[in-house]
Amino acid sequence: MALVKKTTSEVVDHEERKRKRDCGSLAHQLCDPDPATRRWAARDLADCPEASSVLVKQLRREMDASVREIILTTLTQRGDEEAVAGLIECLRSEDASLRNEALEAMKLLPAEVAPIMGGLLSDPDPDVRIFAVNVLESLRHGKVEEWLKEVIESDPHVNVCATAVDLLGEVGTPFSREALENLKARFPDQPYIRFAADIALKRILAN
Amino acid sequence: MAELNISKEDFLKFREFFYRKTGIQFDDSKRYFVDRRLIERVEATDSGCFRNYFMMLRFEASGDEIQTLTNLMTVNETYFFREEYQFQCLINSILPELVQHKKDKSPIRIWSMPSSSGEEPYSIAMYLLEYWACINQWDVEIISSDIDTKILNQARRGSYSQRSVGNLPKSLLTKYFTPSGSEYQICEDLRQAVEFTRVNLMNAADVRGYRGFDVIFCRNLLIYFDDLSRRQAADTFYDALHPGGFLCLGHSESMSRISSLYKARKFPDSVVYQKPTEAS
Amino acid sequence: MKRILIVDDAATVRMYYRFILEEAGYLVMEAVNGIEAMEKSLQEGSFDLYIVDVNMPKQDGYGFLSDLRGREELLQAPALMVSTESAPHDRTRAYAAGASIYLVKPVKPEELLLNCQLLLGEVRP
Numbered sequence: 001m002a003l004v005k006k007t008t009s010e011v012v013d014h015e016e017r018k019r020k021r022d023c024g025s026l027a028h029q030l031c032d033p034d035p036a037t038r039r040w041a042a043r044d045l046a047d048c049p050e051a052s053s054v055l056v057k058q059l060r061r062e063m064d065a066s067v068r069e070i071i072l073t074t075l076t077q078r079g080d081e082e083a084v085a086g087l088i089e090c091l092r093s094e095d096a097s098l099r100n101e102a103l104e105a106m107k108l109l110p111a112e113v114a115p116i117m118g119g120l121l122s123d124p125d126p127d128v129r130i131f132a133v134n135v136l137e138s139l140r141h142g143k144v145e146e147w148l149k150e151v152i153e154s155d156p157h158v159n160v161c162a163t164a165v166d167l168l169g170e171v172g173t174p175f176s177r178e179a180l181e182n183l184k185a186r187f188p189d190q191p192y193i194r195f196a197a198d199i200a201l202k203r204i205l206a207n
Numbered sequence: 208m209a210e211l212n213i214s215k216e217d218f219l220k221f222r223e224f225f226y227r228k229t230g231i232q233f234d235d236s237k238r239y240f241v242d243r244r245l246i247e248r249v250e251a252t253d254s255g256c257f258r259n260y261f262m263m264l265r266f267e268a269s270g271d272e273i274q275t276l277t278n279l280m281t282v283n284e285t286y287f288f289r290e291e292y293q294f295q296c297l298i299n300s301i302l303p304e305l306v307q308h309k310k311d312k313s314p315i316r317i318w319s320m321p322s323s324s325g326e327e328p329y330s331i332a333m334y335l336l337e338y339w340a341c342i343n344q345w346d347v348e349i350i351s352s353d354i355d356t357k358i359l360n361q362a363r364r365g366s367y368s369q370r371s372v373g374n375l376p377k378s379l380l381t382k383y384f385t386p387s388g389s390e391y392q393i394c395e396d397l398r399q400a401v402e403f404t405r406v407n408l409m410n411a412a413d414v415r416g417y418r419g420f421d422v423i424f425c426r427n428l429l430i431y432f433d434d435l436s437r438r439q440a441a442d443t444f445y446d447a448l449h450p451g452g453f454l455c456l457g458h459s460e461s462m463s464r465i466s467s468l469y470k471a472r473k474f475p476d477s478v479v480y481q482k483p484t485e486a487s
Numbered sequence: 488m489k490r491i492l493i494v495d496d497a498a499t500v501r502m503y504y505r506f507i508l509e510e511a512g513y514l515v516m517e518a519v520n521g522i523e524a525m526e527k528s529l530q531e532g533s534f535d536l537y538i539v540d541v542n543m544p545k546q547d548g549y550g551f552l553s554d555l556r557g558r559e560e561l562l563q564a565p566a567l568m569v570s571t572e573s574a575p576h577d578r579t580r581a582y583a584a585g586a587s588i589y590l591v592k593p594v595k596p597e598e599l600l601l602n603c604q605l606l607l608g609e610v611r612p
Contacts, residue, residue, distance in 0.1 A: 001331055003400035004346045012404070012416035039446065042413060066468050067447060073438050096547060099299060104544045108435050111268075130542075130571060140266035155341055159571040161591055166499040171265070192593035195506070196499045206216035223498040227519060463523035467546045471522070473529035473560065 023048035034066045042070040046077050054133040056086030073107045084112045088091050099169050108136040115140050121147055126157040147174045153185045158190055169200040211249055213242040217257050229462040244279045270433040274403050275433055288374045292476045293455050294334040300474035301453050305421050314346035319424040322351035322403055325362030329393055332400040354405035359403045365393035408440055417447045427457035441466035451484040488514045489607055494524040495540035507596045520544055521551025533562035536606055541570040552584040565606040
């Protein structure tokens, strides 16, 4: 028969490390022309001290999606201040994919991101504020509903408010009831806002 | 204690949340199924009411409750020829495409994980022997891994209950198994066809040597992982596969909650995922 | 019955479009991102129209359209792209990716309906 069984030692590729794995070399390999080399370097840098800045630097110029993904996974695993700062910077990138990827990574770091939420929610750029509201979805923080309520009470941008209402449908309580009613009056020509606010109210008042 | 009740609005809220997290959609007909399990968990966690339970579920750092709940909402029995359409896909579509592109006569390598008690890798082996026309032209290696050494030993032994073999055509049961008391012992040929190894998928050192696979079966495992672990697993499989290699997930699992690295491929029997061919 | 796939990560937005489109007699399905949209297209058969958000996790609207336009096995149905962003370069990019119409959120019901009808060939431009 042609089902061939090898022993475990043959199954697993025990090749000698072709590349050195000390942190200095890894940082170097992060810029290697071969994407597979870059991927392994990004993976192994997870345990290197002070690797976050070099990872963020590569992330910003990395063209290969598979390498970007591993860099982001590693940054998320590290979750240190530098990693978070780097991810936040990516929110402002011209590259839409990078912005979305950074947002996703931030959502996996709720505790690390919580301290800077206030600032992000009042960023002058409405797109950053939309992302900030998006991040709230994964935050375990006593102030989440309060922040959302503040957004719908005072953010001038309809889409920032729309994003907040969507989330209030899931986490809202009677605390936000009045703000939701008022939101409809804030944007009287926006049927979507009316629709979304009504859904949230229905959910909040169901019990 | 007042009888717990899940309101329509609560059901909708939960349904959206669960769909977002897992990709599993419950239509209205599943209301009773879902409500009962939610009530069970509300009580088990002493949450008092659905609202409290839901907040806990959403915000729990460990993600344990959502895993427990997912377990409850999905069917997770293992048995021979479970989700058979993927084995059909393997021989009807995946293998023909692989051999067409193969540049040499090196063995075709298949990784099945988790092995659990072995039903999946042995099913693959049986399917290849019975239904793949080209089995005599190609060598195939089947490696199957699990984190649990006890269950690996059980898999190596190859002794199964009636329940486990119940889905097999009688002819195959007779051909590959010997009744032994109330159990069925799988034949030596099949036991010799699968290499069982211990692996912790989340441990980089464990998985580093797993490369050069043509097909990976990882069914009904990732759905129980948290978001980050799922990604890590998908990244690991990506490097474990040859370019053009295939990954098969469970029927209620989807790459849409995991990773964008793979290309979805539709075959007559199934949608599976492929590592891009031009990758390195 | 014409089939429309709504691709947007916001549940309320999907609900809103569904409400409008089902009223008008269309069959509606949903996906939360580009990857799920592709899976559904492959599994359920091609759709007659796609309504595609831009910013979504895992795969955004541009990524999805690029994938869709590269697939011979799928019907090349028209796509309506919807975004929070309104700069001219976003519009250009959408058309380049294979969208026929680009709308800025929030979308009004008549606006959504009319543009869908237009792309489905049900009204004359």
